[in-house]
Amino acid sequence: MRNCSIAVQRYLPHEHAEPFWQHFTVPFDESTSILDALNYIKEELDPSLSFRWSCRMAICGSCGVMVNGIPKLGCKDFLRNYLPRNYLASESTAAVSAAEIRIQPLAHFTVERDLIVDMNEFLVHLEAVKPYLITDAGADETPLEKHAQTLAQTNKQTPAQLAKYKQFANCINCGLCYSACPQFGLNPEFVGPAAIALAQRYNLDSRDQGKAARMPVLNGHNGVWSCTFVGFCSDVCPKHVDPAAAVNQGKVESAKSMLIQMFTGRG
Amino acid sequence: MKTHAKLPSTAKSSRWHGLHLEPIWWSLFSAGGVCFAVFVPAVVLVFAILAPLGFITLDYSQIVSWYADIWGLLFTGAVICLPAFHAAHRIRHGLHDLQIGGGLLSVVICYGAAALLSVAALYGWWQLSG
Amino acid sequence: MSYKPELTGSWWLKHRFFMLYMLREATVLPLVFLLCSLLAGIYSLASPEQFASWQAFMARPWVLALHGLALVAALYHAFTFFQLFPRVMPIRIGARLLPPALMVAVQWAAVLAVIVLFLWLFGNSQGAI
Ligand code: SF4
Ligand code: FES
Numbered sequence: 001m002r003n004c005s006i007a008v009q010r011y012l013p014h015e016h017a018e019p020f021w022q023h024f025t026v027p028f029d030e031s032t033s034i035l036d037a038l039n040y041i042k043e044e045l046d047p048s049l050s051f052r053w054s055c056r057m058a059i060c061g062s063c064g065v066m067v068n069g070i071p072k073l074g075c076k077d078f079l080r081n082y083l084p085r086n087y088l089a090s091e092s093t094a095a096v097s098a099a100e101i102r103i104q105p106l107a108h109f110t111v112e113r114d115l116i117v118d119m120n121e122f123l124v125h126l127e128a129v130k131p132y133l134i135t136d137a138g139a140d141e142t143p144l145e146k147h148a149q150t151l152a153q154t155n156k157q158t159p160a161q162l163a164k165y166k167q168f169a170n171c172i173n174c175g176l177c178y179s180a181c182p183q184f185g186l187n188p189e190f191v192g193p194a195a196i197a198l199a200q201r202y203n204l205d206s207r208d209q210g211k212a213a214r215m216p217v218l219n220g221h222n223g224v225w226s227c228t229f230v231g232f233c234s235d236v237c238p239k240h241v242d243p244a245a246a247v248n249q250g251k252v253e254s255a256k257s258m259l260i261q262m263f264t265g266r267g
Numbered sequence: 268m269k270t271h272a273k274l275p276s277t278a279k280s281s282r283w284h285g286l287h288l289e290p291i292w293w294s295l296f297s298a299g300g301v302c303f304a305v306f307v308p309a310v311v312l313v314f315a316i317l318a319p320l321g322f323i324t325l326d327y328s329q330i331v332s333w334y335a336d337i338w339g340l341l342f343t344g345a346v347i348c349l350p351a352f353h354a355a356h357r358i359r360h361g362l363h364d365l366q367i368g369g370g371l372l373s374v375v376i377c378y379g380a381a382a383l384l385s386v387a388a389l390y391g392w393w394q395l396s397g
Numbered sequence: 398m399s400y401k402p403e404l405t406g407s408w409w410l411k412h413r414f415f416m417l418y419m420l421r422e423a424t425v426l427p428l429v430f431l432l433c434s435l436l437a438g439i440y441s442l443a444s445p446e447q448f449a450s451w452q453a454f455m456a457r458p459w460v461l462a463l464h465g466l467a468l469v470a471a472l473y474h475a476f477t478f479f480q481l482f483p484r485v486m487p488i489r490i491g492a493r494l495l496p497p498a499l500m501v502a503v504q505w506a507a508v509l510a511v512i513v514l515f516l517w518l519f520g521n522s523q524g525a526i
Contacts, residue, residue: 111402112398164489185408232415
């Protein structure tokens with residue numbers, strides 16, 4: 001086992017008013033992930049460190065952090081990615097301090113403690129786009145009756161119909177794309193990449209009839225029109241959702257929707 | 268609890284509610300982006316590089332006769348007007364990115380300048396063709 | 398208690414991806430200069446003398462340099478724009494997606510075709526090309 005230097009940005013509001021950097025030395029091998037390193041720090045070096053995780057297999061979406069300034073899933077990113085290729089094999093230890101890995105909480109969110117951010121700032125946008133199947137059937141029934149109705153229908157779908165939205169359905173709500181998006185950083189009211197990708201996902205679903213309910217959110221200034229196709233959201237997405245593509249397809253849809261509204265008076 | 272699906276609203280108010288000009292700016296931006304990518308390289312190469320360097324000699328009467336025709340209008344639209352709105356859109360959002368603008372004033376100035384440039388170019392064509 | 402780091406106007410200097418984004422946005426600056434030159438060119442068509450003086454303006458070294466920059470900018474813009482197109486308007490045939498690489502190639506072919514057309518239209522008057 002070799003050692004690696006890791007700096008973590010800490011924030012302990014009850015002890016220090018300001019965030020500060022703390023430096024650790026962590027043993028690692030080929031298979032040590034960023035999350036493993038954080039767990040090592042918590043168990044062996046400083047139990048006061050706080051961070052989120054659960055599945056360790058890139059599916060729960062809770063372990064997002066900034067690694068050297070780029071949003072990553074802690075469990076899907078490895079220490080070996082940040083060190084010279086031959087570092088583990090070579091005998092020299094000189095590179096240890098030279099290659100310090102910097103871990104910070106996700107950018108563009110409010111930090112509550114250490115690596116814990118307020119994910120609500122993302123979840124309110126997600127909720128706003130109604131990311132679930134909406135059917136016309138039984139518009140006057142209670143949500144529960146409606147749900148029973150939806151279950152009762154067979155909801156058949158062909159592979160071609162599935163292919164239309166499948167990519168956008170892979171989102172795990174990790175929020176990395178929000179940390180990658182400068183437009184969200186500049187304007188927290190921007191609905192943002194994942195929420196708009198999810199809206200597209202349901203709008204493109206042949207079983208869904210909720211598009212009219214979703215479009216007002218996307219049509220607004222803080223909807224699709226805040227996006228300038230920076231495209232970094234798609235680069236950092238661990239599930240290859242390509243939210244930037246979804247947002248910009250959403251612009252075409254939003255333009256159509258507003259045109260229809262203008263002529264018919266309905267969204 | 269019953270959901271109130273049908274709120275009382277007049278057709279007129281819902282017709283215009285929440286509408287804005289973004290789709291128009293974005294359509295002009297996109298069309299201008301295509302022109303900037305597809306037509307501008309050839310235009311710069313011929314008129315602004317090869318001709319001034321003497322590799323190509325432009326024939327004045329030939330160009331006037333072509334430009335005064337419908338080709339001149341197409342050229343003006345595809346090489347000047349649409350790219351102008353493309354540029355205006357990017358500059359407006361760039362001002363927002365740099366946190367020195369991007370609001371209503373930037374909108375008026377950027378798209379206003381693009382509109383002025385377009386009108387000036389179209390007027391130039393109209394004078395020659397008329 | 399909590400804190401939220403604010404973005405400053407220089408956020409895009411923080412890493413390469415954002416710098417390339419800003420470079421893409423900045424391609425319109427030399428374009429604006431080109432548009433002004435072309436507008437002057439249209440008005441210079443009023444008389445052969447004015448056209449000659451416009452051509453003299455176009456041959457000035459600094460004007461040539463800016464237009465050279467405009468050509469590079471247009472090509473870089475094209476490079477980025479063509480990649481976006483298949484993502485914004487994916488074309489599906491049944492369940493199959495038209496390969497994005499094919500759509501990018503078709504767009505570059507269009508650029509080339511327009512260049513050839515312009516050279517054919519304007520380049521053969523003296524046969525220098
Ligand atoms: S779109 Fe990708 S990066 Fe964004 S929340 Fe979903 S999985 Fe995460
Ligand atoms: S721990 Fe679940 S995604 Fe990383």
